[in-house]
Amino acid sequence: MKPYFLPFLVIAILGGCTTHDQPTPIPSLKAVNPQFAAVGTIVVVSGAGFSSTPSDNKITFNEVPASIQSASDTSLTVTVPTGAFSDELRSAAVVVTTKGKTGSPFYLRGDNYPEITSINPRSGPVGTLITIRGRNFNPTVEGSSILFWGGPASGRGNPLATPLSASSTAIRVQVPAGTGTGDDCLITYVVADKSKYLSTCEVFTVTP
Numbered sequence: 001m002k003p004y005f006l007p008f009l010v011i012a013i014l015g016g017c018t019t020h021d022q023p024t025p026i027p028s029l030k031a032v033n034p035q036f037a038a039v040g041t042i043v044v045v046s047g048a049g050f051s052s053t054p055s056d057n058k059i060t061f062n063e064v065p066a067s068i069q070s071a072s073d074t075s076l077t078v079t080v081p082t083g084a085f086s087d088e089l090r091s092a093a094v095v096v097t098t099k100g101k102t103g104s105p106f107y108l109r110g111d112n113y114p115e116i117t118s119i120n121p122r123s124g125p126v127g128t129l130i131t132i133r134g135r136n137f138n139p140t141v142e143g144s145s146i147l148f149w150g151g152p153a154s155g156r157g158n159p160l161a162t163p164l165s166a167s168s169t170a171i172r173v174q175v176p177a178g179t180g181t182g183d184d185c186l187i188t189y190v191v192a193d194k195s196k197y198l199s200t201c202e203v204f205t206v207t208p
Contacts, residue, residue, distance in 0.1 A: 025049035027057075027096045029106035037080050038111040042069070045076045045106070051098050061092040061108065085110040109200075112136050116202045123205035126179055129164075130204065132171040139168045146173045148204070181206050 027049035037043050051057055054071040061084035070077045076096065084092045090113045093105040109115075116134040124130075138144045146161045161176040183205050 024099045024101050026101045027098045027103035029094060029096060029103055032094055032106060032108045036109045036111050036113060036115070039080050039082050039084055041080045041111075043078060043080060043108065045078060045094060045096065046074060047096070047103070047106075048074055049098060049101070049103065050074065050076055050096065056099050058097040060095050063093075063095075080108070084108075085112075090114075113200075115200045119202045119204055122203070123207055124175060125207050126175050126177055128175045130173055130175065132173065132202075133169060134200075135169055137166060137168050137171055139166055141166050144171060146171065148176065148179045148206070149201075175204075175206060179206050181208050 025048070027047060029045060029047040031046045033044045033046065034041070045059065050071060050073055052072050054068045054076075057068055057071055057076060059066050059068060059076060059078055061081055064081045064083045066078045066081045066084075068076055068078050080092070090110045092108045092110070094108050095105045096103050114134065114136045116132055118133045120131050120133075121128065132146070141163050144163050144166050146163065148159055148161065159176045159178045161173045163171045163173045165172045183203050
């Protein structure tokens with residue numbers, strides 16, 4: 001009877017040899033919700049490679065540690081800590097470390113970060129009058145500039161335009177001379193506290 005037991009013994013040994021610990025993945029961040037938040041706001045950080053055990057994860061906002069309320073493999077619920085933003089930094093680099101592995105940062109914007117919500121019209125030639133709407137703009141003409149950014153690969157100029165009028169929620173500007181045809185990313189430079197802040201971006205198409 002002994003020969004019949006030998007194959008089963010060999011299979012068991014070989015099966016045991018294939019067992020090994022999986023390497024710890026590097027955490028990756030895909031989103032922070034809400035996208036704009038103040039200190040004390042509870043946000044959900046989504047991604048992959050997290051641990052469902054809260055104490056296995058560490059998260060910082062501009063290098064300031066934050067408290068983790070709950071955790072799963074794909075999300076962390078945390079409170080934006082005091083010191084995450086300053087007058088000079090209206091956005092926070094969110095960094096997650098899980099079991100000693102640190103991922104790349106994802107940026108959370110503060111609730112006072114300049115944001116473009118709409119532009120009208122969305123296309124036109126040089127000289128077209130554009131109305132830019134949003135929030136947290138500098139309400140003075142001298143305090144804002146509009147960058148028509150074609151991107152480094154476009155080969156076009158990236159001129160700055162001075163607004164014709166400005167408020168904290170709306171800016172009117174003309175497409176400046178020297179702007180090449182194609183898609184440009186409109187970015188508002190907002191001057192406050194002697195610093196410049198970049199807004200979010202909206203695409204305007206410059207036509208011939």
